[in-house]
Amino acid sequence: MLKAAAAVLLFSAPLQASGPAVNANSLNGLSAADISAVEIAMPAPSAPAMLKLPGDVVTRLHLMPQAYKSALLSYAKNEKEFAEFTAMWNPILQKAGFLLGEISYKADLKMAFINYTSPKGLVLRQFIADELTYDALNPTEMHNLKQELTATLEKNGMPVAASFYLRSDIFRPTFVHYYVTAGDENRDHEKQLRIYKNGGGGDIDYAMLQDFGINIVRRDTTFRMVYIGYQIGNQYRLAADEATAAVKLAEYKKFLAENKKEFIGSRTIKFEKPLVSGANTYNYMVDIYFYQ
Secondary structure (H helix, E strand, O other): OOOHHHHHHHHOOOOOOOOOOOOOOEEOOEEHHHHHOOOOOOOOOOOOOOOOOOOOEEOOHHHOOEEEOOEEEEEOOOHHHHHHHHHHHHHHHHHOOOEEEEEEEEOOOOEEEEEEEOOOOEEEEEEEOOOOOOOOOOHHHHHHHHHHHHHHHHHOOOOEEEEEEEOOOOOOOEEEEEEEEEOOOOHHHOOEEEEEEOHHHOOOOHHHHHHHOOEEEEOOOOOEEEEEEOOEEEEEEEEOOHHHHHHHHHHHHHHHHHOOOOEEEEEEEEEEEEEEEOOEEEEEEEEEEEEO
């Protein structure tokens, strides 16, 4: 039976940009043996009550590939689904200006690959909106959000190559954008449309991020936003007093520099009531933002 982790692995969680090229034996640290050990059987398409949505609707997840390096990766349980996947996506890639490379189907892994190249170093990336705040049963609200993000991508020089509403047992009613952007060996350093959630569910310091020049697209909640840019990271450090907080901030900034990560900014927060953990009492928290 399908496990949620298997679905997330292939269709939701981003694969990392670093590592060897796509092949049957190595997928960024996932070996063929690792993947074969997981029972990946997509659910038979159900028939959820379809909303009247303006635009194309995808109900079969093998037609919604993962954008990985300079390739599209899809779960396809047989040759028929592989053929459907390539018939749909080869023209999309070509229309977006990409040159098709090796196209293959690994029957033992039930995975299909379309490799492509770009003389300009461009890549195709994916954005799924299901984490955002919207009424999934209101087609107008979902459509307006979809159009808003499409316009934002276009405005930022990241044209949408394909866009679909998505109905499946894995996601609530949502939509997905596939857009073009400049590639980088480190995917964290690509200009992407991203969702950022503050660590621990704390509020985002929107003012500080804006002052630093973060391109905030949507303030979805106090702790979650949509933005365009590099991957943002966040860490907390607890301290008994302001002096200790300053030392911990300096230590972490040094750590970031040593690991070639860019410091964005920080804020030091004094607790209304002391936080007691075992023998330690903390009165301050340092909230640190950086680029991964």
